[in-house]
Amino acid sequence: MRPTQEDVARRAGVSRALVSLVMRGATNVSPESRRTVLAAADALGYRPNASARSLASKEVRTFGVLIHDVTNPYFGLLYSAVADAADRAGYDLLVGPGTRSGRREAALVATLLEHQIAGMVLLSPMMRPAELRRLAATVPSVVVGIGDPVTGIDAVTTDEVRASREVVDHLVGLGHRSITHVSGGRVRPARARTQGYLAAMAAHDLEPRVVAGDFTADGGREAGRAIVASGELPTAVVAANDLAAVGVMGVLEAEGVAVPGEVSVVGCDDSQIARLDLVGLTSVRQAVDELGATAVELLAARIADPGTPAVVRRLGASLEVRRTTGPARPG
Structure with a gap:
């Protein structure tokens, strides 16, 4: 007891x-x-007991947090940033751990709403715009890392176009002209990263090439096999996230393709995987601490004043250059 x-x-x-x-x-x-x-x-x-405290004070001090994919190390970093910011603001958290399943996501949201929560933080949700608007009408909500924000919903995200431009600028500076993008699937952040890549390639007057993948190492491996099987190796691959990038690298190296000697590889998220000495992946570092702090700030403001217009914050990112990128191989 x-x-x-x-x-x-x-x-x-x-x-x-x-x-x-x-x-x-x-x-x-x-x-x-x-x-x-x-x-x-x-x-x-x-x-x-958080619920008892809320009842006694007549004020709910708990946020629900929906995590898109608990198997992805990036979301561990993002959740920690939200948790730190919530703690500083005096809020507890209830967590719904998603696994890239729309059905599970809907069930988790329903479960979180059964508890006393003051608001909801959604980390890269899969829900459709109409579903997000219905949720926001039920409980104050903020979306983090959504890529393309939904009208009427508070959001904080990375400027994917700017980040993609920095990646392509780096590769072009190393002499690369044949740069392939491994996409992250149909989720919003992946779509935004593909759009950013296409805009960056157009800005450099380069021909884009997109190979289907997803935000997993398996997706990266499938894309890597497709790239090798095509018989047209690019000089560089820009993957939608670090897991996909590592999947691509594994296939290339298994096929005897040197990274970065023959093909440079870039990831996104700068997760713990990218920083491992044996990996040393060049990757886009998002402002994770600022994403978490801004999400809590926006949600607290929404709770305090529900009638204000929705706010969208786009944060910058930086490119962490490591061993997986180098000069383009001679053509």
């Missing part, structure tokens, strides 16, 4: 009212009393 505030008060030899004050972070408690109560709570393993 979970210990209660009554148990803490009994162990500390104080009133339950004092325990409640300490657990709410009230300032009118002496340091000595606070230490006594917290020591008793720690000894009993007591943890404050």
Whole structure:
């Protein structure tokens, strides 16, 4: 049985009212009393009940968080940034772990809404625009990393066109003219990255080539096999994310194609995988901490004033150059 505030008060030899004050972070408690109560709570393993706190204060201080794909390391970084920002703002989090399934995503959203939440943070959701608008009409919501924002929904995302231009600029500077893009599928961030690639290639008057993939290593491997089987090796591959990039690299190296000697490879997200010494993947680093902080800021503002127009923030990104990009092979 979970210990209660009554148990803490009994162990500390104080009133339950004092325990409640300490657990709410009230300032009118002496340091000595606070230490006594917290020591008793720690000894009993007591943890404050967020729902009970909300009922007592008449204010809900919990956000729901929907994560697009818990198997992708990037979303671990993004969730940590949201969690840190929420903690600083005084909010708890309830998490719905998605696995790139629209059906599961809908079920997770329904489950989160069954709990007392003040708002919803959606990390690259798969939901259609109409579904997002219905959700936002039900509970204050902010979308993170959506690529192409939905009208009427608060959003914070990376400027994919600008990021893609920086990638192509880097490769062109190394002498590359044949640059293939491995797409990330039909989800919004993937579509935005493909559009960014196409715009960047057009700006350099280069012929684009898009090979279908998705945001997984398996998708990258399939795309890598298609590239090799075509008999027309590009000098560089820009993958939709780091997992796809690593999948492409594995196929190229298994086929005896040197990276970056024959084909340079670039990823996106600058996840932990990209930074591994054995990988050393050149990758687009998104402003993850700023994405998380801005999401919480927008959601808190929406809760405070529901009638204001929707806000869309586009953040910059930077290219982290590592061992997987080099000069284009002689043509």
